[in-house]
Amino acid sequence: MKCRIGGQDKEMTLDSKEYGELCEPLLERIRKPLQRSISDAHVKISDIDEVVLVGGATRLPVVREFIVKLFRKFPDISVHPDEAVALAPQSREP
Numbered sequence: 001m002k003c004r005i006g007g008q009d010k011e012m013t014l015d016s017k018e019y020g021e022l023c024e025p026l027l028e029r030i031r032k033p034l035q036r037s038i039s040d041a042h043v044k045i046s047d048i049d050e051v052v053l054v055g056g057a058t059r060l061p062v063v064r065e066f067i068v069k070l071f072r073k074f075p076d077i078s079v080h081p082d083e084a085v086a087l088a089p090q091s092r093e094p
Contacts, residue, residue: 020062027066034070051075054084 002011014022038045051071057063058081067075 016061020065023060023062027062030066031070045071048073052079052084053077053081055081 001014002009004010038048048071051067051073053064053067053075058067058075064075064077
């Protein structure tokens with residue numbers, strides 16, 4: 001990975017395990033607000049049938065693994081995460 005910091009080019013190499021470890025504190029900060037919003041909606045995690053991820057960062061394996069741990073199910077990845085908000089839900093009624 002290359003980036004520019006303070007006018008200087010910097011380069012760093014991370015493997016996926018190291019990246020996941022660096023992301024862990026941020027993901028843990030996200031856990032409580034997610035759990036609180038589910039609780040505020042008076043929904044139990046076991047009541048959730050499907051999890052659809054929205055946004056580019058949800059393509060990252062570390063984010064998907066976090067979702068699996070939190071919801072105890074694999075997210076639906078059939079919807080393109082950048083287009084998920086723009087898609088209208090399909091009617092399930094005849």
